[in-house]
Each structure stands twice: as structure tokens, then as C-alpha cells.
Amino acid sequence: MELTTVTEATRIILENSIDYGTEYVPFNDAHRRVLAEPLVADRDFPPFDRVTMDGIAIQWQSYANGQRTFLIESTQTAGETQHTLSDSNACIEVMTGAMLPINTDLVIRYEDFTIKDGIVHLNADVRKGQNVHYQGEDRRAGTAIIQPHTLLGPPEIAIAASVGAVHVPVKKLPSVVIITSGDELVAVEQTPLPHQIRSSNVHCIATLLKDYRINVDFVHIPDDLSATQQAIQNALSQYDVLILCGGVSQGKKDFIPKALQAEGVEKYFHKLSQQPGKPFWFGRKNNNVVFALPGNPVSSFVCARRYFIPWLRKSLGIPAMDNIYAALSDDYVYNSPLTYFLQVQLFQEGATLMARPLTGHGSGDFANLIDNQGFLELPKEKNEFKKGEILPIWRYRY
């Protein structure tokens, strides 16, 4: 059977991205959501000529005329309405964050003068316009400060707060269900019998999705064809995206591909020329997109990281691919005509991100993921990779 290449699978998956529209969320709950419309400045940034140092404000012309002592007329603190300097040879004490008083145009720090009997005596040179953050010099009122398709983070939340965007327009997220299959699996809170294991890899994938604020539902189905079909039918009617885990290979109870097709999900590919994750199945039914991942924990994680995340990013309108590269720290040989997702430890050597191979005991060994930070993508066209070779890296830790 012809295997689908990683490149072809990527193309197919990205072609099937879906725009879920826009919704409004509270600005302080918008972290790691994608902005859907421009966020516009309601006022200038900053909104007034802002004092940036505690000290005094004077008029430049008085200093230029040789004035070096200044009578203090008043004190302008942050949060007060704007003062006016009436004698152009005097000064006003000003605090950081205050409006620059009318008739003044520069600020001198306390460190640069002494005060004796209410008179300021300068002991440093001053520059025209110093220590003032001028109205509108950062951004003008009415301009878009944050563009759509921005993944929101701490600075963007501060901008939203500053412009009074109590609710911000963000891209809607798909609803996602993760379906496990396998009679050997028991819930986390149970004690497995000798032939059983706790279901774990779905929690790895669910956690990966939390980076994009997606909270999944979980469904478990026994290894039974009609129960599998019923569960798929229910999931198709209730969720946008189905992520299935396990049951996609050659086993006697690997019913997933058959059940999906019986429920009308069209297969776009099954089996990739990659390792781990070779038996990955992907398809679609109308607006339902289905990722049926291989059950082995490292395989399902590689597929979720390498294919689901780019699909989601494209659906949300942000760049799909990471386009981050690392250099191999040692020669590496992989004797198979498949793309290999090599587990690596990442470290910095000068300006270069380096990747040190640390393989475990195959795609069932998920404990080995703990000691690594990402998967280095070794293309299938080659078997021998040289120290220093630069290759795409799929990080799962930063």
C-alpha cells in the first residue's frame, strides 16, 4: 500500500482548515486567543505629555537665557488636573505620570538640583524637551495598535485594558472530543489489573491543546465495532473535531478506520511514510474533521504536534508551521525510507539552537519524552545526517 508523505499529508490537512468565526471574550481571559478584528487606540498613546521623572518642570527658554535658580510655584502630582506655570523663570515640582504643566517643556530630576529655602539650584546641564513622554508619540488615536491574526499574550492584554476593550473579538475555537479505544485501558483513578494500563496519552494531547485554550471532552469506547460506530456517530453530531486515539493499525480489534468510513467519514489518507505515527488516519465528513491517531503514546503525540497544531493554527488564521530549525549535535543514522521524528534535547551553542538525539525504547516509551524538548524532522530522502546539519524542529517545551 502506497504511503502518504509527510509533505502531502501536511498539504491535505492544511487545505482542510476551517474558519469558525468570531466571538467576544473578556479581555483578561483572552490570553493565547487569536484576535479577529483590529484593536484600535481610543486615545493617543500616551494621552497627554507625560512626566517621566520625579523633579521639576521648567521652560527651556529660561534656561537658555541663563536662569539656573527657580522658585517653586506648585506641585503637580499624577492624577491631578494640569497646572500652569505663571512665572516663566520659576518651576513646578512634578511627579512621574503627571501631566506636564502648561508653559513648561522639560523636566529635571531631583538628582540634578538641590532645594534651599524653596529655591531650586541646578547642578547639571539640561537638554531641551528632556524627561517628557510626548502625547501621541507612541501611537495615534484611531490607529490599529494590534492587528487581526495576532496570538494574544501579556502585552496585548495590557493594550486591551488601556483602550477599554472590556470584551475583545477573537477567533472562535472548534469543539473537540478525544475518543480513546482499547479494552486494556482504565481510568486514571483506577488500579489497573496485570493486563491493563491507565489511559494516558489522551491527557498528553488534551494538555497540548490547552496551549490554544481548547478544553476537550473525553469519550472512551470498548473494542467493539457497533459500539465504536455509535460513539463516532454521536461525536460527529456533537463536536467539530474528533481526535481518536488507537485502533488504526492492523490488529483484530483495530476497528476505527472501518467504523469511520461506515459513518460516512471520507478517508483522505491512511498511513504515512513516517515513524513514529505511521498508521495515522485523516478524514472529513462535511464540517467534521477527523484525526485518528495511532495509539502508541509517542506516535499520537508526534501526530498531534506535527499535524493537529498546524491545522488548528491555520484554522485560527495564524501561521501554521513553526519554521524553527535546530542543528544536529552529532552524526545520526536512520536506516529506513521514512521521515523520522527524532527525539532531541535542545541546547544553545552561541546563537545556534542545537539538537542532541536521545532515543528511547520506541514509540511506546513515553517516559523518554520527559528528557527531551522536541522532535527533529529527518526527511525520508536521506539516511545519514551529519553533525551541524540544520533541520526543522517541533518543540513541545520552551
Ligand SMILES: Nc1nc2c(c(=O)[nH]1)N[C@H]1C(S)=C(S)[C@@H](COP(=O)(O)OP(=O)(O)OC[C@H]3O[C@@H](n4cnc5c(N)ncnc54)[C@H](O)[C@@H]3O)O[C@H]1N2
Ligand atoms: N502488524 C502490524 N502491527 C502494527 C503496525 C503495523 O504496521 N503492522 N503498526 C504499529 C504501529 S507503528 C503503531 S503506532 C501501532 C498503532 O496501533 P493502533 O493505532 O492500532 O493503537 P492500539 O492498537 O489501540 O494501541 C497501540 C498501543 O498504544 C496503547 N494505547 C492506546 N491508547 C492508549 C491510551 N489512551 N493511553 C495509553 N496507551 C494507549 C495501547 O495500549 C497499545 O500498547 O500499531 C503497531 N502495530
Ligand code: MOO
Ligand atoms: O507509529 Mo508507530 O508509530 O511506530 O509506534
Ligand SMILES: [Mg+2]
Ligand atoms: Mg492496534
